[in-house]
Amino acid sequence: MRNLTDGREQIEVDATNIGELVAQLDARFPGFRARLCADNEDRIRPNIAVMIDGRTARKSMGEQVAEASEVHFLPAISGG
Amino acid sequence: MSTNGYKVIGSRPIRHDGVDKVTGRAKYGADVQLTGMLYGKVLRSPHPHAKLKGIDTSKAEALPGVKAIATAADLPQIADKIADLGEAVVNLRDSSNNVLAYGKVLYRGHAVAAVAATSRHIAAEALELIQVEYEPLPHVTSVLEAMKDDAPILHEDLKMTEMGEETDKVSNIANHFQHKQGDPEAGFTEADMVIEREFETATVHQGYIEPHNATAEWNEEGHLTLYTSTQGAFSVRDQLVEILQIPVSKVTVVPMEIGGGFGGKISVYLAPVAAVLSRKTGHPVQMTMDRDEVFIGSGPTAASYLKIKMGATNDGRITAATAYMAYEAGAYPGSPVGAGAGCILTPYRIPNVQIDGYDVCVNKPKSNAYRAPGATNAAFGSETVVDELAEALGIDPLEFRIKNGVTEGDRRPDGPEHPRIGCIETTEAAKSSAHYGASLEPSSDGKLRGRGVASGYWFNFNGGRSAISVSVNDDGSINMLEGSTDIGGSRASISMMLAETLGLSAKDINPRVVDTDAIGYTDATGGSRTTFATGYAAHATGKALICEMKKRLAQAWEVSADAIDFKDGLFSYKNDEEKRGTFKELSGKIGGTGGPLVAQISTQPDGSGGGAFATHIVDVEVDPETGKVDILRYTAVQDVGTAIHPSYVEGQLQGGVAQGVGWALNEEYIYNTDGGMTNSSFLDYRMPTSLDLPMIETILVEVPNVSHPYGVRGVGEVPIVPPPAAIANAIYRATGTRMYELPMSPPRLASQMAKNA
Amino acid sequence: MSSKVHVQARINGDDVEFLCEPRQSLLEVLRDVLGYTGTKEGCNNGNCGACSVILEGRLVNSCLVFGFEIQGKELQTIEGMGSPEELHPVQQQFLENAALQCGICTPGFIVSTKALLDKNPDPTEAEVRYWLAGNLCRCTGYDKIVRAVLDAAKAIKNS
Ligand code: FES
Ligand code: FES
Numbered sequence: 001m002r003n004l005t006d007g008r009e010q011i012e013v014d015a016t017n018i019g020e021l022v023a024q025l026d027a028r029f030p031g032f033r034a035r036l037c038a039d040n041e042d043r044i045r046p047n048i049a050v051m052i053d054g055r056t057a058r059k060s061m062g063e064q065v066a067e068a069s070e071v072h073f074l075p076a077i078s079g080g
Numbered sequence: 081m082s083t084n085g086y087k088v089i090g091s092r093p094i095r096h097d098g099v100d101k102v103t104g105r106a107k108y109g110a111d112v113q114l115t116g117m118l119y120g121k122v123l124r125s126p127h128p129h130a131k132l133k134g135i136d137t138s139k140a141e142a143l144p145g146v147k148a149i150a151t152a153a154d155l156p157q158i159a160d161k162i163a164d165l166g167e168a169v170v171n172l173r174d175s176s177n178n179v180l181a182y183g184k185v186l187y188r189g190h191a192v193a194a195v196a197a198t199s200r201h202i203a204a205e206a207l208e209l210i211q212v213e214y215e216p217l218p219h220v221t222s223v224l225e226a227m228k229d230d231a232p233i234l235h236e237d238l239k240m241t242e243m244g245e246e247t248d249k250v251s252n253i254a255n256h257f258q259h260k261q262g263d264p265e266a267g268f269t270e271a272d273m274v275i276e277r278e279f280e281t282a283t284v285h286q287g288y289i290e291p292h293n294a295t296a297e298w299n300e301e302g303h304l305t306l307y308t309s310t311q312g313a314f315s316v317r318d319q320l321v322e323i324l325q326i327p328v329s330k331v332t333v334v335p336m337e338i339g340g341g342f343g344g345k346i347s348v349y350l351a352p353v354a355a356v357l358s359r360k361t362g363h364p365v366q367m368t369m370d371r372d373e374v375f376i377g378s379g380p381t382a383a384s385y386l387k388i389k390m391g392a393t394n395d396g397r398i399t400a401a402t403a404y405m406a407y408e409a410g411a412y413p414g415s416p417v418g419a420g421a422g423c424i425l426t427p428y429r430i431p432n433v434q435i436d437g438y439d440v441c442v443n444k445p446k447s448n449a450y451r452a453p454g455a456t457n458a459a460f461g462s463e464t465v466v467d468e469l470a471e472a473l474g475i476d477p478l479e480f481r482i483k484n485g486v487t488e489g490d491r492r493p494d495g496p497e498h499p500r501i502g503c504i505e506t507t508e509a510a511k512s513s514a515h516y517g518a519s520l521e522p523s524s525d526g527k528l529r530g531r532g533v534a535s536g537y538w539f540n541f542n543g544g545r546s547a548i549s550v551s552v553n554d555d556g557s558i559n560m561l562e563g564s565t566d567i568g569g570s571r572a573s574i575s576m577m578l579a580e581t582l583g584l585s586a587k588d589i590n591p592r593v594v595d596t597d598a599i600g601y602t603d604a605t606g607g608s609r610t611t612f613a614t615g616y617a618a619h620a621t622g623k624a625l626i627c628e629m630k631k632r633l634a635q636a637w638e639v640s641a642d643a644i645d646f647k648d649g650l651f652s653y654k655n656d657e658e659k660r661g662t663f664k665e666l667s668g669k670i671g672g673t674g675g676p677l678v679a680q681i682s683t684q685p686d687g688s689g690g691g692a693f694a695t696h697i698v699d700v701e702v703d704p705e706t707g708k709v710d711i712l713r714y715t716a717v718q719d720v721g722t723a724i725h726p727s728y729v730e731g732q733l734q735g736g737v738a739q740g741v742g743w744a745l746n747e748e749y750i751y752n753t754d755g756g757m758t759n760s761s762f763l764d765y766r767m768p769t770s771l772d773l774p775m776i777e778t779i780l781v782e783v784p785n786v787s788h789p790y791g792v793r794g795v796g797e798v799p800i801v802p803p804p805a806a807i808a809n810a811i812y813r814a815t816g817t818r819m820y821e822l823p824m825s826p827p828r829l830a831s832q833m834a835k836n837a
Numbered sequence: 838m839s840s841k842v843h844v845q846a847r848i849n850g851d852d853v854e855f856l857c858e859p860r861q862s863l864l865e866v867l868r869d870v871l872g873y874t875g876t877k878e879g880c881n882n883g884n885c886g887a888c889s890v891i892l893e894g895r896l897v898n899s900c901l902v903f904g905f906e907i908q909g910k911e912l913q914t915i916e917g918m919g920s921p922e923e924l925h926p927v928q929q930q931f932l933e934n935a936a937l938q939c940g941i942c943t944p945g946f947i948v949s950t951k952a953l954l955d956k957n958p959d960p961t962e963a964e965v966r967y968w969l970a971g972n973l974c975r976c977t978g979y980d981k982i983v984r985a986v987l988d989a990a991k992a993i994k995n996s
Contacts, residue, residue, distance in 0.1 A: 009260065035244050038162075047162055054496050056543045056687025072495045075257055075418045094932045101940035102928040102947060104875020104915035111874035200869075201860060287975045289879040289887055290941040339877070339941025340975050371880040568938035568976060727935035727981070734978030735938060762884035762973060770979040771970040775962075 005029050018050065019061030021071060036073060049074045087649070088579045089790060092727045093586040095572040101337075109293035109309035109336040110368050117295070118147055120357050120367035121203035122350070123193040123210050124377055125185035128443040128755025129219035129232060132183060132212065135193055140209035145202035148360035149210070150194045150353055152182040156325040170347070172322045174412035178446050179323065179352050185214070186234055186411035187443050188756045189376030191349070196357040196365045219443040219755040223385050223408045226252040226442045234411065234441045254413030255439040259421060259494040267400020267432030271391025275468050278387045279461040281804075281822040282748030283408065285380040286450045287739070287767050290339020291371060292378055296354035297364040304331045304355055309338040311345045311565050312604025317596050323352045334595040338567055342739070343449030344379055346604050375760035379448025380749060382407040382415040386461040388424075396475045398484045400432035401425050405458065406440055410447040415439045419539070420454025422494045423801070424462050426537040427503055427693060428484045433493045443755055449606065451736060452538040452797035456743060456804060460822060463534035463805030468818070477533050477809070478511040481695070502719025502783030502793075503693040507535060509781050510695040515715040520699050528702045529712070532810025535695045536801025540794035541607025542787055543687035546614040547600030548578075548621045552677035556584070556664030560591045560621075563602025564614040568735075568796070569728035570605070576724055577615045577790055581622025582663045583649020600682040608692065608794025611724060612785070617683040619789045624679040625663075632673040633659075633666065689787030692794060694718040696737070696802040700810040707830030709745055709811060711772070716802075717779040721793025726780065733799045734776040740803025742768045748823050846907040848873070849917025857904040864888045866904030867914060875915035875944050879973065886972030889945040889952075890914050896952035898971075915944035918951060926992040927951055927985075936985035938976035946972050950986050959990055 005011060011028075015021035019042075026033035038045050042061050050057040051072040057063045065071060100106040137149040161172045176182070181190045193210050197203040218232040225231055231252055240251040243258060268274050295307040304326065310316045313335040321328045338345060350367040357365040369377065387404040403424050407417035421437040450456075470480035485504040491497055510516060510533065520531050549561040560578060564570060575589035603609065626646050633651055634641035637659045645652050651666060653659035661669075667677065699712040716733040723729040746766040750759045759765050784791025808819045817833045841856040848871070857866045864881070867873040867890070879885035881900045888899040891913040919925035927950045930936070937943045946969065953960060953968045960968070965986045966979070974982060 045162065051496050051687070054499055054688045054690075070497070074422075074494055074496075092935070095935070097940075098932045098937070099921045099924070099928075101937055101943050102924065102931050103919060103921060104873075104944045105921075106940060107874070108877070108941060110878065111868075113869075113872065113874075199858075200865070201858070288939070288941075289885060289973055289975050290877070290939070291879070337941075338939060339879075340939045342975075368878075371882060371884075569935070725935075728938070731935055731938055731977055731981060734980045735976045736978075738978035739975065761882055762880045763882070767973060767975065768978075769970040769973065770966040770983060773979055775983070776978050776980045 015065055017061065017065055018057065018063045021065060022061070047075065086580055088576045088586055089722060089724050090726065092725060093572060093576070095569050096575060096591055097566065097571055106337045108290060108339055109295065109307060112295045112307045112336065112366065114295065114297060114364040117364040117366055118196040118198060118361060119200045119203050120194055120196045120354055120365045121200065121207055122191045122353065122373065122377065123207045124373065125181065125188060125190040125192050127185055127214050127216050128188045128221065129217040129234070130185050130214035131217065132181060132185060132192070133215055134213040136211040137193065139211070140195060140206040143202065143206050143209060145198040146195055146206045147198070147363065148196045148357050150180065150356045150360065151192070152177070152180040154356045155180055155323065155352065157182070158322065158325065170414060171412065175319060175347065176323045178412060179349060187445050189373070189445060190411065191353070191377060194353045194357060196361050221443050221751050221755050223383060223406045223440050223442060226440050227406060227438065234443065238413065238441070252441040253438055254409060254441060257437050259435045260433070261491065261493065262432030264400045264402050264432045264434045268391045270393070271399045272394040273469060273472050274389065274391035275465055275472065276387070276389035277461070277465055277820060279385070279464070279820050281384045281457045281460060283380050283383040283444060284450070284743050284747045285375060285765065286342035286344035288340030288342060288344060291369040291374045292345070292349050293368040294350040294354040295364060295366040296351065296358040298355060298358040302330055305334060306331065306351055306355065307334045307336055308351055309336050309345065311338065311341040311567065311606050313563065313565070313596050314601050315346050315604045316348055316351055319348045320352060320355060324355060332595055332597050335565055335593055338565055341567055342451045343453055343606060346606055347379055347448055349378055371762060372760045375765065376757055377445065379446055381450035381453060382409065382447040382457065384408065384457040386458065388461045388465045390465045390469055392469050392473060394473060396473055396480050396483050398428055398430050401430050402434045403462065404436050406438040407454065407457070408442045408444060408447060409439050410442060410444045412446045413439055413441060415447050416449060416454030418454070420458040422492065422539060423455035423537045424458035425493050427481065427486060427535045429486050429490045430493065435493055451739060451800045455536060455538050455801045456740065459534065459536045459801045460804040460808065463802065464808055464818070467809045478507055478516065478695070481507045481535055482511065499688060499690040500783065500786050501690040501693060502781050505783055506693045506717050506719045506781050507695045509779050510697055510717040513697065513715055513717065513779055515697050515713060515777060523701055526704070528704055528814040529699065530810045530812065530814025531697065531699050532806045532808065532813055533695060533697050534802040534805035534809060535693065536798050537691055537693055538608065538798040538801060539691045540612070541609040542612055542689040543685050544603035544609050544613050545682060545684045546602050546617040547682040548614065548617045549599055549680045550621055550625065550678065552625065552667050554668040556667035557588045557590060558584070560589050561594045561599050562591060562614055563599040564593065564610045565605040566593055567605055568731065569725060570610045570614065573611045573724040573728065574614050574618045578618040578622050580790070581619050582625060584663060588664065608796045612788055612792045612794050613683070613685055615724070615790065615792050616685050616788060617681050620683055621679050621681040624681055625677065628677055628679060629663065629666065632670040632677065635673040636670055685787065689785045692719060692798040694798045694802055696806045698806045698810050700807060700814055702811060702814045702829070704815070704833065707826040707828070707833060709807065709824065709829065711741060711774055713774060715777040715779065716799055717781060718795065718799060719781045719783045719793060720795045721785040721788070722782055722791035723780050724790070724792060729780060729795050730778045732796045733778045736799025737776050737803055738768050738773055740800045741773065741807065744804035744807040744822060744824055746823050746825055842905045844905050844908050846910055846912055848912045849914060859903065859905055861904045863890070863899040863902040863904050863907060867899060873914050873916050877941055877944055879941070886949060887942055887945040889948040889972065891948060891952055896949055915948055918947060925951070926996065927954070927989040930985040930989040930992060934981045934985035934988060936977065936981040942972060942974040946974065946982055950989065954990055954993060958994060962987065
């Protein structure tokens, strides 16, 4: 996603949930939402994991994000 | 009572399913026998890459005893759809085409058709009568070849995804991603010593002793019951629902005992085919793989190419590292490169780091997870470079690891911060171990000896769904139903956590792994999650029972529930001697307070809590003539959180080491130029025997996982990660020869030593 | 299609009669014809020992023997070793030592161990490892299995 954000790895946004966060990032970096959500589904793609402060988040857009939280979008992995 | 303050946790009771397993009574998937059952067999492609022009089954159908034949035409064609099967993220169209090839075969061993007949032998005869017309295509069976622009293309419609964005480029490279922090170039400039190396690792198999099996019964009402040995009954149900396009309510999966999985028994191979054959014949159909089929037709793990560069200052501080990782996905996208990339440099605090991962299709079976998927290949490379760097700087290799080790608050190369973890504690325990302190005596007969160390990391999947359902008997014993496959003693560990919560003994719990109709959705046993997550549910269930018991006692004792105390296994009301007792004592005395005591809990922990770290020490002896390596002594040190049943924790470490030793020294898929595997038997694919290993010492470091009520940390996967690197480092100390290719088999090592001489 | 053969044998002390095809292995006969599913299949090729049985006092891989070959012979399988109420010392020690994880290899190891201890009641660790090298276990790393065998030898001696 770095190629969408002029190479920046960390971006600060003001948001209270994942949906707002994605919308804000998409406004600043067009194409961001499409990268994370399949064809306008209101859900993060299954092959992307969302972590909020080290917790695995449910992938709903309503998931709350507290102030000063760190949110990571990572490729989902599988275990043995 | 153990030293940790627990009564049950930390003790070593005999496992509940033990007697059945030592007497041969336990029923595994292949032991299922149903009335009127037919036997199914799969016809597999002799070509590594070919167009399927036509399949003529008429002769086979005419053979007496043959009841039905299935091909891809019997499966609904499904659109591209990425599904999240608990942990495994798969494209269901690929899954469908993998169980019965459609249009093209993509590896030697790819299933093409299947027969159901009245006996195994008739089914096997019938396979020979099926005529398949193939148009062979050029094939590619190595990751670096497959990445070239002129390589034969496996999927004409596969467009490469580059840094998260689909490109127009048709390529065998399904995906390229990157993790980056800081400025690696600047970091290398800052370093006094920079080392860069390339590595290759071969395709290896999980090697579970029990072959895949599935027995399907599709009855007249259209309900499918599927008996199978699987790591996840619900994952199998999900796959059947999608591949067969049937409603979830029409499928019941009955998990039988399982003879090993290690990541390889989550995907389905036979189940949908057995189901189709059962639907066509109106009979139950059982399918089992031969050992040869397990090798060529299931999901081994990825071969890989790695290039790793690392720099450090003279005082031993790592300043930068880069890793280029290309993993073979096999026939369809989805290698474990993502997990490998998340683990490769994780034991170290590195300010400037870049990791590039490539997922590459080749004409081999679709790769699958294998115990800490992707991390073992990765650590073979990174831990060798760490060893070389420590040596070049004249620093003890464990000291170097401790100096750069991660602690709480440090960042993983893929971004997130570590919570409380036991990386440094583990390495320190290795450094102060008896093994590391003992000197290694030279051999008296001209053999070469050396000691090596290596560390490893695995995420641990601290999440997923788990359900538990319990009912309490009048004698205070508890019937506990769960949905987690028990591969290595998890019935015992989960029962122990429920017992601990309630002040019972492990024996008081009667655990059963039940079918998908009988319990709430439970994710597969994989990612080292079961003792963590299902144990989490067991603890919550215990809490619910305590709460319910208090309500019942409140009625029986005619007091308020809030005033009842539960402490040290004792319910009590104030100081009233009449109103007190253990869970067991009181269970029979709550009659008339509202029916039997039951509880049903489902949980989904949030995935935090951090991963597992291991450091291994190995002494080897190398025969300079033959290149044969003997393991003289082995110690595995690991942060295990809290060891619930220490014997089975040790067993996980020892088993992981044994698999890692095999991966290091002997195991590999050997391909001929025709793209066929030439060693698809246990004779030629050499897994370690009892003769190849010494006793495996274990040191359990316990840094409780802060996200689990009992501090459980998954333990099953990380022990396979360090062995190949530790052994390579030991071989170097013994011989002066660095090995950059797995396996380090006798001919390969002997020839490398001759080259260096 | 071959016609079936009539076979009489003594299995775990019981006289047993069955019909089998000449091409059926003893392993197949035990599992599919007689329902003795305690004997496991790992490779069907003589390389894993999961199918170990004792035929006329000798340890054999039942996947390498034809079913009709046991005509008139004495066979012992895992089903004949101990019962849940009264486990054989080898079985008891496998449990005490946590010498099994998935358990698919366990019947083979237990039968194989019995054959060893019948011959050599006091084996060294090296002898145990040598004898058991024909039995593959992928889960345990053999450590606890070898300990269980050594403990079983002790237990038998002391009883
Ligand atoms: S099944 Fe007979 S030796 Fe493997
Ligand atoms: S316990 Fe699983 S193969 Fe031995």
